[in-house]
Amino acid sequence: MPEIYNSTQLRRELHGLAELGLDVKNTAAFVLQKLRALGIEADYVPGSYGVLGVIRGSEPGEVVLIRSDMDALPFKNPDGSVTAVHACGHDAHMGMLLEAASRLVGKIRRGTLKILFQPAEETMQGALLMVEKGVLDDVDIAVGAHVRPMQDLKPGTLCAAVMYSGFAFPIVTVHGKPAHGSRPQLGVNAIDGANAIITAVNSIHMTPDVHWTIKPTQIKADGAMNIIPPVCTMRFDIRAKSNQVMTGLLDKFKQAVKGGAEAVGCTADIEMGKVGPAPDYDPEITKELADCINEVAPGRLAPNCGGGGEDFNFYKTAMPKLRTGFFGVGVGVTPGLHNRDMHFDDTLLPVGAAVFAAFVLKHLG
Ligand SMILES: [Zn+2]
Ligand SMILES: [Zn+2]
Structure with a gap:
């Protein structure tokens, strides 16, 4: 039996590796090593620090992609230098995705699971770069998640769709x-x-x-x-x-x-600059994510919430046939996302990992 990862622990390790934009070399090496240690076929997305793991089932079926972002945010110090800090929780997303991957090894019966770690979400370059590299070419369904601020979701609750703009x-x-x-x-x-x-x-x-x-x-x-x-x-x-x-x-x-x-x-x-798309989630996928939340965290499904932008939505505009979904994980982020002092209860992350795993098994188990 492969090891089951703990997203809380992984998030703490990844927090210290904070890197910016497309330049997430150490973060990529970390997640790649963790995927390979599970025996998952994994490599860099060519010409980038994106990392893609693939688990193939023995029977034909859909191709499902689960996605985490990887990059941190730059903060200026009094001496003018810049420090990268994981102030948007992308360390948490990587932790959840790795734990989900560890829970899915040996359980994919049909179709293919793609586990994508995408750089440069904050700079709005990463999703389109992954599309350009062909990562999405054969994908039927793509699902992501984001930790939410306290004002959006009470700690321990989850929502089935984050309503970005x-x-x-x-x-x-x-x-x-x-x-x-x-x-x-x-x-x-x-x-x-x-x-x-x-x-x-x-x-x-x-x-x-x-x-x-x-x-x-x-x-x-x-x-x-x-x-x-x-x-x-x-x-x-x-x-x-x-x-x-x-x-x-x-x-x-x-x-x-x-x-x-x-x-x-x-x-x-x-x-005009880059125009970021609004979400265009598949209602069926959102409903399935709600079912998965009810399954793994009974009584903790909260109303959809959100705001801000997310480059995950470029996947849908670039690949119109793709069906997407994106759930929110309440971990009590305070004072807020993109705040240098942002902190949250990372012991709540395994629930998010369990939602990813339950969703994948609905389609590929
Ligand atoms: Zn952000
Ligand atoms: Zn973010």
């Missing part, structure tokens, strides 16, 4: 024309352009049936107190709970920026 953080550059402050009629004030854009953006209306929000978060115009500023840059934070609403919202945003700028004689460019 789609997001975009465009940069807008407004162009006017410089002039001496005493002769404003000879110039075009880029701040006036920014002001008109904000008014136009605040006049956008989308359906109230789906949560969405759009607001300026940064604004900056260089110049002196007596110069009409020719350039003003702005940043917006845009979120929506559905990809359809996000698409409509971004169209209206582009119109508002163009129209607002033109109304006062300015022009404006938009650098």
